Structures are given as structure tokens and as C-alpha cells.
Amino acid sequence: MIILLGAPGSGKGTQSRLLAQRDGFKVFALGEILRSEIANSTHYGKTIEASIKKGEFAPLEIVISLLKQHVMHKDFVLDGFPRNMSQVFEFEKFIHENSSIDFDKSVKVIDFIVPCEILCDRLKNRRLCKVCDGALLCEAKECNFCGHYSEDAYMRDDDCNCESVARRLEIFHQEKDLLIEHYSKKGIYHAVDATQQVEEVYAEVKSIIA
Numbered sequence: 001m002i003i004l005l006g007a008p009g010s011g012k013g014t015q016s017r018l019l020a021q022r023d024g025f026k027v028f029a030l031g032e033i034l035r036s037e038i039a040n041s042t043h044y045g046k047t048i049e050a051s052i053k054k055g056e057f058a059p060l061e062i063v064i065s066l067l068k069q070h071v072m073h074k075d076f077v078l079d080g081f082p083r084n085m086s087q088v089f090e091f092e093k094f095i096h097e098n099s100s101i102d103f104d105k106s107v108k109v110i111d112f113i114v115p116c117e118i119l120c121d122r123l124k125n126r127r128l129c130k131v132c133d134g135a136l137l138c139e140a141k142e143c144n145f146c147g148h149y150s151e152d153a154y155m156r157d158d159d160c161n162c163e164s165v166a167r168r169l170e171i172f173h174q175e176k177d178l179l180i181e182h183y184s185k186k187g188i189y190h191a192v193d194a195t196q197q198v199e200e201v202y203a204e205v206k207s208i209i210a
């Protein structure tokens with residue numbers, strides 16, 4: 001199991017898609033799942049939307065029950081979860097109770113390091129595929145992941161303005177040091193320079209999980 005740790009815009013989503021396409025990993029992309037709950041106005045969606053509007057994380061019990069709907073096995077990539085220490089503890093308890101995975105032996109945490117200025121630029125220029133939500137390169141004619149023609153790619157609302165980008169990065173950085181310390185103690189923390197090209201980052205990720 002791989003936990004991808006990295007700010008919005010650090011390329012986690014792109015790498016988890018590559019791991020799914022090329023290596024058969026299943027991906028639990030929390031942000032996408034939460035957005036689709038909101039878009040479909042589900043019971044959860046309404047609660048999640050209210051939390052996000054207040055600038056808080058989605059309620060932990062909802063996240064855990066969304067996790068339960070996805071099969072847990074070792075070829076799993078977690079993108080965007082867990083993000084803070086209460087999520088970390090709840091998640092590790094969940095794995096312990098619901099799977100045979102030996103957390104400290106079979107989990108790798110990969111941190112995508114990108115300086116803040118570059119993240120802001122990336123998010124402000126980010127376009128997402130309308131069909132699969134994959135991030136597109138500016139000059140791409142079609143989606144790298146599903147082949148959809150990229151002309152109708154869209155921007156996420158919270159990518160459009162500097163204020164919401166800055167707030168998301170701030171929330172992310174508040175707890176990150178604690179997560180790094182926690183995973184380093186377990187000996188499962190790995191950092192990758194995610195300012196590199198997509199294929200170079202992928203090659204490093206592969207060498208970590210090899």
C-alpha cells in the first residue's frame with residue numbers, strides 16, 4: 001500500500017493515475033470521491049460541503065465509511081488521505097481492524113516535495129479533463145489518461161483564486177510536519193523531488209516501491 005503525501009498541485013493525482021494504469025494499483029482519491037458526493041448531492045455530500053465551506057476537513061466518520069466501500073488490499077494507493085494526525089490514527093486503526101496488512105512492513109509513504117511558489121503557479125494554470133478529472137499539461141491536445149479531447153477541460157473552482165489556493169496550502173502545511181515525524185519513526189517515509197518531469201517522478205516512485 002502506498003500513501004501519497006503532497007500538497008495540492010504536487011502531482012499526486014497524476015502519479016496515482018499512472019500507478020493505476022501501468023501497475024494495476026487501485027486508487028482511493030479522497031478529493032475526487034468527496035467532490036462526486038457533493039456533485040451528486042448525496043446525504044454525505046451535503047455534510048461534506050458544509051464542512052468544506054467552513055474551511056474544515058470532511059468529517060472523519062464519513063471518510064472512514066467511504067473507505068469501507070472500497071476494497072482494502074495491499075496494491076492500493078491513497079491519494080489525499082490521511083492528512084492530519086487524527087486521520088492517521090483512525091486510518092491505522094481501521095487497517096488493523098479490517099485487513100491483514102502489516103502497516104509498518106507493507107506501507108510506503110511518498111512525499112512529493114514542491115516549493116510553495118511553484119505550487120501556486122501550477123494550481124492557477126491547472127486544467128482538468130472533463131471525463132476523468134486527470135490533470136492536463138497546458139499545451140496538451142488530449143487527455144493523457146483517457147484520450148478525451150482536451151478542449152473542454154475545466155478549472156476547479158478552488159484553483160481559480162489565489163486566496164483559496166493559499167488557504168488550502170496553509171491547511172496542508174499545518175499538520176504536515178507531524179505526519180512526516182510519525183512516518184519517519186516507523187521507517188516508511190520517502191521524499192521525492194516533485195519539481196521534476198512526470199516520468200522522472202514516476203521512475204523514483206517505482207524505485208521506492210520496488
Ligand SMILES: [Zn+2]
Pocket residue numbers: 129130131132133134143144145146147148
Ligand atoms: Zn481524461
